[in-house]
Amino acid sequence: MTSQNTKTEMLSGAAMVIRALADEGVEYLYGYPGGAVLHIYDALFQQSKVKHVLVRHEQAATHMADAYARASGKAGVVLVTSGPGATNAVTGIATAYMDSIPMVVLTGQVMSHLIGEDAFQETDMLGISRPIVKHNMSVRRPEDIPYLIKKAFYIAQSGRPGPVVLDIPKDMTMPHERYPYQYPESIKLRSYNPTAAGHPGQIKKAVTALLKAKRPVIYAGGGVIMGQAAEELTALARKLNYPVTNTLMGLGAFPAADRQFVGMLGMHGSYEANMTMHHADVILAVGARFDDRVTNNTKKFCPDATIIHIDIDPASISKTINAHIPIVGLVKPVLSAMLAQLEQKKAQPDTQALATWWQQIDEWRTVHGGHYDSDTAVLKPQAVIEAVSRITQGEAYVTSDVGQHQMFAAQYYKFNKPNRWINSGGLGTMGFGLPAAMGVKLNYPDADVVCVTGEGSIQMNIQELSTCKQYGLGVKIINLNNGYLGMVKQWQDMNYESRYASSYMDSLPDFVKLAEAYGHVGIRVTKPEELQPALEKAFAHKDQLVFLDIHVDPKEHVYPMQVPGGAINDMFLSKTKRT
Amino acid sequence: MRHIISVLLENEPGSLARVVGLFAQRGYNIDSLTVAPTEDATMSRLTLVTHGNDQVIEQITKQLHKLIEVVKLQDLSESAHVERELMLIKVKATSGEQRDEVKRCADIFRGQIIDVTAKTFTIQVVGTSDKLDAFIEALKGSAIIEVVRSGVSGIARGEKTLTL
Structure with missing residues (x-):
């Protein structure tokens, strides 16, 4: 094809990559340059639509893209070079995969003719990423680039979302070889057609079962957040006046301030949430996957419950817990259809049974109620999260790393909106929090973005403080510093007679000085009375990164905690009390 | 199952x-x-x-x-289906008696001798996996040198299909 007899634009492979991203509406690309992607970086330099964010380590690029996707619902995009660039991205890809987050990762590759020859910076990225992606592909002809990029976005964002890797050998992007460019409007694949609407017969059955319930509960997960169905879920729950529990991934799907909310369920779920689940006669599971951190021992799971399970992924249905009424479909249209049926139906929920049920739940609420010993001279981590929740009025974007601080954030921050709680639930990736906060802050510059972390996790990607300076990302870092890998220590206290094998970190840096060295503001808090003024000061710095190094009680444990091998309602409620 | x-x-x-x-x-x-x-x-x-x-x-x-x-x-x-597996099996066949025995056995299983040397027979047998197992069992007395099996191929019976 020549350019004389057609209006089709002629672009190099490298230019096509960037143009396709622009045509897809991508604003930010997170990445790190290197040999195999230099042609693409040169094309990036020659335009202004797609902006590039240069991280300090590729893992951070993936978490930034991932967090953007969690906050916005749209796929985040990453560009890394071949070999170590690509392998550094692996943890971030796996993180997105485990939490079903849409992401498109462009990885450079050595020249096609060198593939398989153990060339410099060659790695079989398709092979490495295969078990941790929704799909992966490689470019074999430069003219396929627009189609493959469209396909990558389509697969990443439809059905059950997930990361897609596109491997691009360097010779596919040669600057002087030009090919006709046209970005496809849509893609149709004969082998991939995810279901959207649920089966009407199943929906009808589900509504009937729900209305018959005497001890119902709605159990909502990350599918409600990514499926943008929080509004429908809330409407359905309020119409029925049924209690709602959210999974770790589902926090914000139903407002925490609502009386019908019984808290998070599972391993560190609230007493009332786990009790409500265990005693329920009908469970409506929405976009949740009966993960082992929720169910505890599956053989003892919710013995009396009829289970209605709505999920976009048929493989998630009856995987660990048998669903009596499965509904495969996007949660949003399915919940809308259920609401519409409820509007039409004359039948009402059994109000008398419901009143008894609520009375029971309210009693359970008084048993533990998120209690912790706040009357001490030592600052408690729970108190820090409660203070952050108050000062941001439950409106901030909160990212976290992994460990005790993550559970405290999940338990004590009152999430009233979806897409605000951003954490690595499935993979449990330490080092996620800071880059995640950066990804959110870059895209939502006016919002308060808080990274709740610990002195262990923060050091896994602390180099990104430099990226924060370069792009002026004023995130607020809440470092719950207890000198220990807290969750590891808690397990060692509970199961290993307090033998702290490698859970204590000596020689921690002076985080205040470190923050300052990177050009940020650092504040240390060591006493309870210093907390409130420090937080006020931190949040007053609108555009600056503030690193709050908060020294908290190293002896504190996260409770409730499920008893291993028990039912969902077998819990430790404190160091001395269990159910 | x-x-x-x-x-x-x-x-x-x-x-x-x-x-x-x-x-x-x-x-x-x-x-x-x-x-x-x-x-x-x-x-x-x-x-x-x-x-x-x-x-x-x-x-x-x-x-x-x-x-x-x-x-x-x-x-x-x-549901109802047909399944077949192909096996190529090389056996030692030196004495006349041994050669006759292997040939007889192959005939019973409707196997075909597809290669012959002075010391070996190579037999092709097609059938269900059970039938191939049985043939191997029947030849246990003779010296089996090598076995290659294709793995099962199958197709549904009647109107049922797996096509686009």
Whole structure:
């Protein structure tokens, strides 16, 4: 094809990559340059639509893209070079995969003719990423680039979302070889057609079962957040006046301030949430996957419950817990259809049974109620999260790393909106929090973005403080510093007679000085009375990164905690009390 | 329970690795696997024999469906089907008596002797896996030198099909 007899634009492979991203509406690309992607970086330099964010380590690029996707619902995009660039991205890809987050990762590759020859910076990225992606592909002809990029976005964002890797050998992007460019409007694949609407017969059955319930509960997960169905879920729950529990991934799907909310369920779920689940006669599971951190021992799971399970992924249905009424479909249209049926139906929920049920739940609420010993001279981590929740009025974007601080954030921050709680639930990736906060802050510059972390996790990607300076990302870092890998220590206290094998970190840096060295503001808090003024000061710095190094009680444990091998309602409620 | 799962797969590089990887990754069994392009060169047909309880088989079919390159699949063993496996077996056949015995045995199993040397016979047998097992058992007395089995291929009986 020549350019004389057609209006089709002629672009190099490298230019096509960037143009396709622009045509897809991508604003930010997170990445790190290197040999195999230099042609693409040169094309990036020659335009202004797609902006590039240069991280300090590729893992951070993936978490930034991932967090953007969690906050916005749209796929985040990453560009890394071949070999170590690509392998550094692996943890971030796996993180997105485990939490079903849409992401498109462009990885450079050595020249096609060198593939398989153990060339410099060659790695079989398709092979490495295969078990941790929704799909992966490689470019074999430069003219396929627009189609493959469209396909990558389509697969990443439809059905059950997930990361897609596109491997691009360097010779596919040669600057002087030009090919006709046209970005496809849509893609149709004969082998991939995810279901959207649920089966009407199943929906009808589900509504009937729900209305018959005497001890119902709605159990909502990350599918409600990514499926943008929080509004429908809330409407359905309020119409029925049924209690709602959210999974770790589902926090914000139903407002925490609502009386019908019984808290998070599972391993560190609230007493009332786990009790409500265990005693329920009908469970409506929405976009949740009966993960082992929720169910505890599956053989003892919710013995009396009829289970209605709505999920976009048929493989998630009856995987660990048998669903009596499965509904495969996007949660949003399915919940809308259920609401519409409820509007039409004359039948009402059994109000008398419901009143008894609520009375029971309210009693359970008084048993533990998120209690912790706040009357001490030592600052408690729970108190820090409660203070952050108050000062941001439950409106901030909160990212976290992994460990005790993550559970405290999940338990004590009152999430009233979806897409605000951003954490690595499935993979449990330490080092996620800071880059995640950066990804959110870059895209939502006016919002308060808080990274709740610990002195262990923060050091896994602390180099990104430099990226924060370069792009002026004023995130607020809440470092719950207890000198220990807290969750590891808690397990060692509970199961290993307090033998702290490698859970204590000596020689921690002076985080205040470190923050300052990177050009940020650092504040240390060591006493309870210093907390409130420090937080006020931190949040007053609108555009600056503030690193709050908060020294908290190293002896504190996260409770409730499920008893291993028990039912969902077998819990430790404190160091001395269990159910 | 033994199941025969038949899969129509996009004939793309790496698509077979995805299927095999899925089984390795999730700890499912593969008893045999056979794959080749169909009359439409863009598609491969894969026949996989596995075993597991109903829950495991349900997960296997669902997880296979999730692979982007899987177009369609069918659990052949759920309904009437025909299955065949091909075996090439090389046996030592030196004495006249031994040669007669092997020949007789091959005839009983409707095997064909497809290669002959002064010391060996190579026999081709086609049938269900059970039949091939039985043939090996019947030849136990003779010295088996080498066995190659194709793995099971299968197709549904009657009107039922696995096509686009």
